[in-house]
Amino acid sequence: MKNYCYFVEGQDEKKIIDTLKTELKLIQPGKVQIVNPVQERIKASRLNSLTMDTTIILVFDTDTSSAQILIQNINFIKSRPNISKVVCITQVRNLEDELLRSCSISHIRELTNSKSDREYKSDLIKISNLANRLNACGFEQSKFWAKQASGVFGQIVNQADEIRKIR
Amino acid sequence: MIIMDLKLDNLKAFHHFHMNMAYPKKVVNSSIPEEHLSHHPNFRYKKLNIILGANATGKTSIGILLRDIFGFISKKSYGQLVSNIADRRSPAMFQIDFIPDGTYELYRLKTVFEASENGYFTNEMIHASVGSVTIHTDDNYERCASRLEKLPSQNLLWNVALEKIPAFAWYLTRPDSAALVNLQNKANKNYLKIFDTTLKAIDPSIVKVEAIPGTDASYLIKPKNTDILIQQGEILKPELLSSGTRAGIDIADMMAWVINQWSAFFYCDEKFSYMYTDIEKAFLAVMVEKLPSDGQIFFTTHNLDILDMPYPKHSFTFLKKDVNQPDKPISCIYASDFLKRNTDSLRNAVENDLFSAAPSVDKVYELADFTKDDRL
Numbered sequence: 001m002k003n004y005c006y007f008v009e010g011q012d013e014k015k016i017i018d019t020l021k022t023e024l025k026l027i028q029p030g031k032v033q034i035v036n037p038v039q040e041r042i043k044a045s046r047l048n049s050l051t052m053d054t055t056i057i058l059v060f061d062t063d064t065s066s067a068q069i070l071i072q073n074i075n076f077i078k079s080r081p082n083i084s085k086v087v088c089i090t091q092v093r094n095l096e097d098e099l100l101r102s103c104s105i106s107h108i109r110e111l112t113n114s115k116s117d118r119e120y121k122s123d124l125i126k127i128s129n130l131a132n133r134l135n136a137c138g139f140e141q142s143k144f145w146a147k148q149a150s151g152v153f154g155q156i157v158n159q160a161d162e163i164r165k166i167r
Numbered sequence: 168m169i170i171m172d173l174k175l176d177n178l179k180a181f182h183h184f185h186m187n188m189a190y191p192k193k194v195v196n197s198s199i200p201e202e203h204l205s206h207h208p209n210f211r212y213k214k215l216n217i218i219l220g221a222n223a224t225g226k227t228s229i230g231i232l233l234r235d236i237f238g239f240i241s242k243k244s245y246g247q248l249v250s251n252i253a254d255r256r257s258p259a260m261f262q263i264d265f266i267p268d269g270t271y272e273l274y275r276l277k278t279v280f281e282a283s284e285n286g287y288f289t290n291e292m293i294h295a296s297v298g299s300v301t302i303h304t305d306d307n308y309e310r311c312a313s314r315l316e317k318l319p320s321q322n323l324l325w326n327v328a329l330e331k332i333p334a335f336a337w338y339l340t341r342p343d344s345a346a347l348v349n350l351q352n353k354a355n356k357n358y359l360k361i362f363d364t365t366l367k368a369i370d371p372s373i374v375k376v377e378a379i380p381g382t383d384a385s386y387l388i389k390p391k392n393t394d395i396l397i398q399q400g401e402i403l404k405p406e407l408l409s410s411g412t413r414a415g416i417d418i419a420d421m422m423a424w425v426i427n428q429w430s431a432f433f434y435c436d437e438k439f440s441y442m443y444t445d446i447e448k449a450f451l452a453v454m455v456e457k458l459p460s461d462g463q464i465f466f467t468t469h470n471l472d473i474l475d476m477p478y479p480k481h482s483f484t485f486l487k488k489d490v491n492q493p494d495k496p497i498s499c500i501y502a503s504d505f506l507k508r509n510t511d512s513l514r515n516a517v518e519n520d521l522f523s524a525a526p527s528v529d530k531v532y533e534l535a536d537f538t539k540d541d542r543l
Contacts, residue, residue, distance in 0.1 A: 003518050018523035022505075029521040034529045045535050049528075051518070126491045 004030030
């Protein structure tokens with residue numbers, strides 16, 4: 001039995017992934033843990049509790065200046081006996097930009113009906129009908145997580161297609 | 168007693184909570200045969216309700232609230248029930264649709280507790296309405312519920328309204344590990360045999376269980392080389408029992424109730440937390456097999472091996488808590504809403520958190536970042 005586990009940077013990414021997998025059924029289901037693979041070294045304890053043949057899916061922003069820790073994390077995770085695969089999903093340059101690209105909105109605050117763009121993140125985490133909001137904003141899965149990063153993250157291939165569910 | 172629908176608001180951690188025990192379509196070759204009200208094949212209800220959820224998602228609280236609702240109905244006393252109101256300055260409500268033992272009537276009890284500025288309640292602040300409809304041979308729950316909705320409202324005192332509800336039996340357990348146990352006062356041979364068999368199933372070192380003649384609820388458990396006395400429900404020297412065997416005493420009493428059909432309604436709340444998984448699965452299987460006609464079990468567990476048991480998908484309900492939703496922090500997720508085919512693996516769905524109900528483990532891993540502090 002294959003297991004999947006997402007490592008994501010923040011609560012907003014978790015919210016998006018939960019919505020995509022549970023309500024919209026657009027991506028492979030998997031448990032979600034909040035750990036920033038670009039800035040934090042992933043510890044063995046976090047990986048040791050995962051079952052054999054787990055695929056780790058790393059979801060990360062590409063708006064930082066160094067990919068060194070990320071590369072170290074990828075190599076470390078691949079070395080673990082219970083991890084069968086590492087899938088990288090590059091958010092170009094971050095989740096907000098991904099949502100702007102994949103929805104028919106001009107400002108991110110339109111997605112969550114927030115008073116300002118600054119409040120969108122906290123509103124996104126609290127919103128109860130995110131699936132409805134995404135649909136209302138014309139969310140297109142094919143445009144979400146679809147870009148290849150450049151610069152220091154250019155060497156990381158965006159493998160988002162591996163976890164998309166065919167509809 | 169069959170519970171068909173439960174709504175809770177401002178009681179414990181529940182706000183706008185709703186749980187329904189009907190299921191829409193007959194399951195072919197179901198491992199739970201005749202899963203409907205007797206003589207009413209369209210009135211389908213979940214005989215087995217396996218409830219899973221992370222800690223603090225309300226599994227035990229539902230059992231406590233049902234106990235207090237049943238006590239409210241049978242004893243016409245609201246003290247215990249109001250102690251569950253989360254914010255007394257706001258109104259609280261529960262609504263329960265149920266079928267009392269031995270009837271083919273669907274009852275609806277709705278009770279509202281007014282907001283209390285000083286935290287105290289008087290009779291005038293409690294409003295209960297009771298309605299019932301006869302369940303016809305070809306009825307399903309939805310049709311009966313629709314008829315209940317159309318019943319005219321009444322203007323009765325709450326304790327007068329409750330008089331309309333016939334008596335019913337229930338059995339609820341809690342995952343307590345207190346030294347007090349709930350055992351029958353005057354055990355007959357059958358009860359002793361069940362007690363003896365249950366404990367030996369859990370702890371093969373137990374040689375015999377005896378009732379102490381001339382005493383109330385007093386028993387002797389005999390592992391090899393020692394005796395453990397239960398006197399009037401209190402275990403003397405509980406440290407001599409393993410936590411599993413201690414839990415086994417409560418389980419034994421529950422099994423006696425199931426087998427003797429002293430109740431048709433059971434709420435079994437994490438009684439098997441100390442048990443090996445095979446033991447828990449075996450007991451659950453026996454409980455389901457021995458459940459009387461028109462019986463119902465609620466079974467809460469953390470054991471994911473239960474997901475591998477061949478029960479219908481509609482038997483599994485997950486409680487999910489979202490602290491970001493104060494209006495509705497706890498909700499029910501029904502596995503059957505997501506998994507439609509017999510071949511869909513519930514275990515795989517849970518392992519991969521299809522329902523987005525898994526607890527967060529991030530705080531646990533934060534501990535790995537802590538360093539020792541040498542300061543005294």
